[in-house]
Amino acid sequence: MAEGAVGGRRHASAHAETIQLMQKHQSSGSGSSVLSPTVPTDIGETSQRHRIIEAMIESCAEKTYAATTITDIVSRARISRTTFYKRFGDKRSCFAATVDFCLAELQGAAREAYSPADAPPEAVRQATVAILAQMAARPAMAQLLTGDAVSVDPGVVVRYRKILIPALEGLWENAGLPASSYIDPGLAFSRAQLLVFNQTAAGHSDDLLVLLPDIVYLAVAPFGGHEEALAQARLARSANGKPAARR
Amino acid sequence: MSAPEDLRKWRLPRGRHGLPRELVTRSQRERLLAAVVRVTATRGYEATTVADILEEAGVGRESFYELFADKRDCMLAAHAILVEDLEAKVRAAYAQTGPWQERVTNALAAALEWFAADPAAARFTVVELAAVGTVSRTRFQDAFARFVELIDEGIEIDGAGPELAQATSLGVGAALARIYEEVVLERTSELPALLPDLTYEALVPFLGEEAARDERERAAAIAR
Numbered sequence: 001m002a003e004g005a006v007g008g009r010r011h012a013s014a015h016a017e018t019i020q021l022m023q024k025h026q027s028s029g030s031g032s033s034v035l036s037p038t039v040p041t042d043i044g045e046t047s048q049r050h051r052i053i054e055a056m057i058e059s060c061a062e063k064t065y066a067a068t069t070i071t072d073i074v075s076r077a078r079i080s081r082t083t084f085y086k087r088f089g090d091k092r093s094c095f096a097a098t099v100d101f102c103l104a105e106l107q108g109a110a111r112e113a114y115s116p117a118d119a120p121p122e123a124v125r126q127a128t129v130a131i132l133a134q135m136a137a138r139p140a141m142a143q144l145l146t147g148d149a150v151s152v153d154p155g156v157v158v159r160y161r162k163i164l165i166p167a168l169e170g171l172w173e174n175a176g177l178p179a180s181s182y183i184d185p186g187l188a189f190s191r192a193q194l195l196v197f198n199q200t201a202a203g204h205s206d207d208l209l210v211l212l213p214d215i216v217y218l219a220v221a222p223f224g225g226h227e228e229a230l231a232q233a234r235l236a237r238s239a240n241g242k243p244a245a246r247r
Numbered sequence: 248m249s250a251p252e253d254l255r256k257w258r259l260p261r262g263r264h265g266l267p268r269e270l271v272t273r274s275q276r277e278r279l280l281a282a283v284v285r286v287t288a289t290r291g292y293e294a295t296t297v298a299d300i301l302e303e304a305g306v307g308r309e310s311f312y313e314l315f316a317d318k319r320d321c322m323l324a325a326h327a328i329l330v331e332d333l334e335a336k337v338r339a340a341y342a343q344t345g346p347w348q349e350r351v352t353n354a355l356a357a358a359l360e361w362f363a364a365d366p367a368a369a370r371f372t373v374v375e376l377a378a379v380g381t382v383s384r385t386r387f388q389d390a391f392a393r394f395v396e397l398i399d400e401g402i403e404i405d406g407a408g409p410e411l412a413q414a415t416s417l418g419v420g421a422a423l424a425r426i427y428e429e430v431v432l433e434r435t436s437e438l439p440a441l442l443p444d445l446t447y448e449a450l451v452p453f454l455g456e457e458a459a460r461d462e463r464e465r466a467a468a469i470a471r
Contacts, residue, residue: 064380066293147384151377154431161428182447182463190424194391195416201388214413217452226451226459233411 049087049097051077056098061140065095065148092152099149099156102141103163109134110167120171121224125232128219129239132212135196139205146197160193161186172223185222192218213237251285251367254278255305276314278304280325287322288367292378319379323386329372330390333361338397347403348454352446352466354398355422359438359445362426366435373427394419402453411452418449443467 055076059068070091074084088094113130114123135142149156165186172179179185192215199208213233221229259266259274282304287295297318301308315321340357341350362369376383395415402415411417422445429438446466451459 064383066378066380147377151383154374154427157428157431182444182460183451184425184444187421187424187428190428191417191420194420194424195413197384198388198391198416198420201384202392210412214411214417217411218417221451226456230411230452 045087048077048079048083051079052084052087052094053098053101056094057102057138057140057144060095060098060148061143065152095148095152098144102145102149105138105141106131106134106145107163116174120175120177121220121228121232123171124168124219124224125216125236128216129212129236132196132208132215136206136208139200139208142196142205142208143200146193146200150193150197157190157193160189164189168219168223177223179223181222181225183222188218188222254281254285254303258305272310272314275304275306275310279306279311279314279321280328282306283318283321283325284329284371285367287375288370292322292375322375322379323382326372326376326386329368330386333358333372334390334393334397336361337394341397341401347401348450348458348462349465350401351398351418351449352442352462352469355445355449356439356442356466356469358422358426359442362430363436363438366430366433369426369430369435373423373430391416391419391423414452417452421445421448440470442470 052073055073056068059072059076063072068091070081070084073091073094074081077084084094088097109130110127114126118126135145168185168188192211195211195214195218196208199205199211204210213236216236217229217233220232224232255278257274257278259271279300282300283295286299286303290299295318297308297311300318300321301311311321315324336357337354341354343350343353345353362372376386395413398415398418425441425445426438429435429441443463443466447459447463450462454462
């Protein structure tokens, strides 16, 4: 899995968003003259919000949310305190926006990873691979979602559950396949989250992809059952090209 | 749930009592550790102050600072004792003789009972720890690794298929994720009822579908 490609896509998508915004403004403007200004003013705001969110992600990875101060964020983002408070009321709401941003990135990566024609186990494997690749490309983001997000608001595990179950269920239901396991699908994310958090806490955040087969197993097992999950884990492992190291 | 016992009842008498200094310190320390667990579990780590802990424990500020550097230090000391106790209970259950899969079920049952027995301690141990900062990452990781190592040591079967690198981590993770969620949703006392499903989840990577279902049935009989 080319990590650079994933990181590159992230920046590319932020850039694409900006261009989209500009085009929207151009088409909706009265466009009376070639000299009419086209650069919309809210691009500045979007960019500031984005820089603040990035600063929050990095600071949390380095010193946890609890130890992060507004000063840390504004100096990393190279913006003024006033700007910070204009964009976000306080540290907590900035953090909430950061979690939303990270989740949206992962959901986006997952959605792009498979096509509706794929069989559910295949689709789940591909989405899982994409999510983990995204996390591996941004270890700080992985750390934030699996560590700080949970410690700041333990209820976030319930939110993860609400995102995940309908997504997984939908895939299987559309294919007319019943769930075939005693494994609670809602816990798949929490369990994967623990493995990722454990790996980053152990200082191996650069090597999240070793978890790939196991996390694919976790994602497939609740609906596909043990055998199907093993088969998908095997595929994920060979695609990743790394032999499983026993731990 | 019955109201917890007032820790201040354990205060030693005021005035000259001729008790050795060591005993006095021990009494204070014990009350402070019990107090930090209770207060933190109710209010959350962030909102808890040293004054709250002193009030709950019936210990003076000066004595507190002779024993602990700050709130965090006190919290971490209590946490270490709790995790050690949990580990001892799980280890004892796992050490009983019998087939490996039954020992795993016993270990899981012991863990679920431990958490269910004291919801405040449960919340303190798995939820509030994260609020103390980077040291919580190490704490968590160390404990997780010790439980995985414990189960790994005793594996008597060929093990999971080569597809999974961390089958034991999956089992430990299954239990922990479940415990965490039940604690957050304040259903801690109902944890023991989850033994059958957790047994299945922990063992299926090792035993395969059929045998894991049998173990699930057996666990259901234990869980009543």
